[in-house]
């Protein structure tokens with residue numbers, strides 16, 4: 001496993017308040033990592049920094065694949081470099097079919113001819129079928145996205161991210177609002193994806209984190225408080241103090 005993303009000594013303040021404080025974090029390819037921590041710990045700001053939405057005041061954010069700093073890159077360029085983000089609320093195109101949603105999301109170099117006619121190639125169809133299989137929506141391709149269940153919309157959005165061929169996926173609270181069955185499907189999907197991607201999952205639901213069965217990073221006041229297996233961090237007095245409660 002080689003390091004894909006390296007964050008080193010990063011800090012950012014908003015109006016004098018240090019939301020991220022000398023944060024260091026690294027993830028390899030492939031790897032699954034859960035990021036947990038109390039409200040206001042800096043989880044969202046951390047993802048904002050990685051995706052280029054927020055620029056830190058100091059520190060290094062390196063995309064190890066090319067040893068390139070992400071700090072000088074725009075959000076669009078960072079996304080093209082292979083970092084995909086899924087926000088908590090699904091934002092699929094509700095009045096289009098599952099198939100169309102995936103087609104629109106496909107990332108591919110388009111020649112002028114293909115772009116002009118928006119041609120769907122046999123490779124596109126194959127890729128859409130593959131992704132639909134991966135996310136468990138093969139039997140739903142012709143359905144309107146708007147009538148999918150909440151869980152199915154979340155999986156479709158993960159599929160739309162996959163269509164962009166990211167190397168790193170940042171997934172924000174995927175289990176929120178899901179049934180137990182949907183949560184289990186989501187955990188299994190993320191574990192499968194993490195066999196060939198780096199996947200960072202921000203989550204509050206500890207049962208879900210346990211099911212991910214991966215290394216856990218605990219953030220608190222903008223820094224890493226503890227890191228290791230879920231059992232390791234749950235036994236850490238500092239984590240119990242600030243997050244889990246006694």
Ligand SMILES: Nc1ncnc2c1ncn2[C@@H]1O[C@H](COP(=O)(O)OP(=O)(O)OP(=O)(O)O)[C@@H](O)[C@H]1O
Pocket residue numbers: 014015018019037038039040041042043044045046
């Ligand atoms: N743009 C901003 N301006 C001012 N303060 C901000 C801004 N963004 C974040 N903060 C503050 O930074 C801190 C970290 O916020 P952040 O949203 O990253 O935490 P979080 O761990 O994602 O919390 P939650 O679990 O509630 O989503 C909070 O105190 C928040 O109020």
